[in-house]
Amino acid sequence: MDSSTPFLVLTFLLSCLWILIFFHQKQNPKSSKLPPGPPPFPIIGNILEIGKNPHQSLSKLSKTYGSLMTVKLGSITTIVISSPTMAKEALHKHDSTFSGRTVLHTLQTFDHHKLSVVFLDPSVHWKTLKRVCVTKIFSSSQLDSTQNLRLRKLQEMLEYANECCRKGEGLDIGELAFTTVLNSISSTLFSIDLAGYASGSSREFRDHVWGIMEEAGKPNIADFFPVLRVLDPQGARSRMDNYAGKLFKMLDDIVGERMELVRASKMESFTDVLGSLLSHKEEDKPQVGRLDIVHLFGDLLVAGADTTSSTVEWAMAELLSNPQKLEKLKKELQQAIGEEDIKMEESNVSKLPFLRAVIKETLRLHPPAPLLVPHKALEDADICGFTVPKNAQILINIWAMGRDSTIWCNPNQFMPERFLESEIDFKGHDFELIPFGAGRRICPGLPLAFRLVHLMLASLILKYNWKLADDLHPHEIDMEEKFGLTLKRVQPLRAIPTEVIS
Ligand code: HEM
Structure with a gap:
């Protein structure tokens, strides 16, 4: 053997080892x-550091660990994104890879995760449901054709506020907005009101929706440790089964009754979404069956009611604690719409730049879904030299981005004016x-939410002066937040409508 042979063999072996490691890493980037x-504790990971307000604690942690961060929630690897640049990487560059959903145990109720436009991974069925949303429910022409239904709901809201005004009684703005939004969505979908304003009247449905939001929003140990799911240690799943069961039963009855009418050909007068989904017309052939419609309507009511109404409630809270901004908005509304025939219509919104700025500023400070709806990586992905492993949960902390002083000046202040000279919009x-x-997971209800929040806020400001209940002063309004499926106010906003202008 020549003296160089051992050296050649060693070089050969090292090269093989290097190639093996290289391919192993490529195939198994985990x-x-x-x-x-933050370093995780054994078994529980970082759960203790997350606490009751994850959007806030994750925002603090990201100041130490950066805008692309890993936390372990029990056995779930979670990647937290807290800057617009990283959000663009995730939702634009890696849009399809990160478009899966982590499904909470509570949301597997009645196999909802297999039928839900919110919780299905992208699939043929999910695409069909999303197409139904975009073309049959939230297209401009469909929303224009159902505008009168919503204007009627707005009128009913104002009638209730008028009554409180006459009696000098305070009202809960969040509840008022919730009832109006719920009825506006249900009227748009199937021409039926699901809730009433007076306490006790038709509360049942509202309570089911609230119950679902609460159970889905609460941290559940069975999600951190899926092996515990069979035990349902917190009882969350059985409570969810109860609420969701009642909701789906009610919706199924509504769809069933309408199908009967269709069979008897007595439904010509229905211009609502259900009418269009059950249409006889060839070009409108139904793309979805009865069960799909029930679960889709359930999704739309739950996803739409709390998000939209809490935006109105936060906007009112900010305006009532900033009286000059409130006056500025009122002036804009009076000048653009006029005091004689005060009738706020959806088409008016384009003439009201300050109103639009108020809503943008409210959504910047108080996004109803501060971590969006959790996404899931469908494959391993590389972001800025780091690996996001397949099945990791992805949280996009838009609450942290909205309060980042490197993006916004005086980020904690309510300053709608910042949007008057800016092209920034919230359309994705x-x-x-x-x-x-x-x-691809952007909210399909945006066009309806846009119309509803502007319409409701403008009407409440235009029609009344507002006095805080319990003789509170504007600076005493509590702005504390409570994390759930949506970001709620700890203290509901109560105010008394006074001095009807028209
Ligand atoms: C101010 C009001 C609203 C806000 C802020 C809002 C926000 C959101 C957010 C953040 C998501 C998740 C996006 C993601 O995962 O990346 C979402 C999804 C969704 N929203 Fe909304 N939403 C609002 C109103 C509505 C309304 C009125 C409806 C329907 C009536 C609706 C229906 C949905 C549905 C079906 C999804 C699931 C889409 C999917 O997973 O592909 N939302 N929304």
Whole structure:
């Protein structure tokens, strides 16, 4: 053997080893670099650091570990994104890879996760449901054709506020908005009101929707440790089965009754969404069956009611604690719409730049879904040299982005004026303001939410002067937040409508 042979053999073996490691890492990037994050405890990971308000605690942690961070929630690897640049990487560059959903145990109720436009991974069925949303429910022409239904709901809201005004009684703005939004969505979908304003009247349905939001929003140990699901240690799943069972039963009855009418050909007068989904017309052939419609309507009512109404409630809270902004908005409304025939219509919104700025500023400070709806990586992906492993949960902390002083000056102040000279919009292209998400999982209800929040806020401001209940002063309004499926106020906003202008 020549003296160089051992050297050649060693070089050959090292090269093989290097090639093996290279291919192993390529095929199994989990072993490569996760984004940095706080060191996890054994078994529980970082659960204790997250606490009751994850959007706030994750925002603090990201100041130490960066805008792409890993936390372990029990056995779930979670990647937290807290900057517009990283959000764009996730929702634009890696849109399809990160478009899966982590499904909570409570949301597997009645196999909802297999039928839900919110919780299905992208699939043929999900695409069909999303297409139904975009073309049959939330298209401009469909929304224009159902505008009168919503204007009637707005009128009913004002009648109730008038009554409180006459009696000098305070009202709960969040509840008022919730009832109006719920009825506006249900009227748009199937021409039926689901709730009433007076306490006790038709509360049942509202309570089911609230119950679902609460159970889905509460941290559940069975999600951190899926092996515990069979035990349902907190009882969350059985409570959810109860609420969701009642909701789906009610919706199924509504759809069933309408199908009977269709069979008897007595439904010509229905211009609502259900009418269009059950239409006889060839070009409108139904793309979805009865069960799909029931679960889709359930999704739309739950996803739409709390998000939209809490936006109105936060906007009112900000305006009542900033009286000059409130006056500015009222002046804009009076000048554009006029005091004689005060009738706020959806088409008026384009003439009201300050109103639009108020809503953007509200959604910047108080996004109803501060971490969006959790996404899931469908494959391993590489972001800025780090690995996001397949099945990791992805949280996009838009609450942190909305309060980042490197993006917004005086980020904690309510300053709608910042949007008057700016082109930034919330339709999913400007990643510093994405309260409805972006990319393929963007909220399909945006066009309806847009009309409802502007219409309701403008009407409440235009029609009344407002006095805080319990003799509170504007600076005493409590702005504390409570994390759930949507970001709620800890203290509901109560105010007395006074001095009807018209
Ligand atoms: C101010 C009001 C609203 C806000 C801020 C809002 C926000 C959001 C957000 C952040 C998402 C998740 C996006 C993501 O995962 O990246 C979402 C999804 C969704 N929203 Fe909304 N939403 C609002 C109103 C509505 C309304 C009125 C409806 C329907 C009536 C609705 C129906 C849905 C549905 C069906 C999804 C699931 C889409 C999917 O997973 O593909 N939302 N919304």
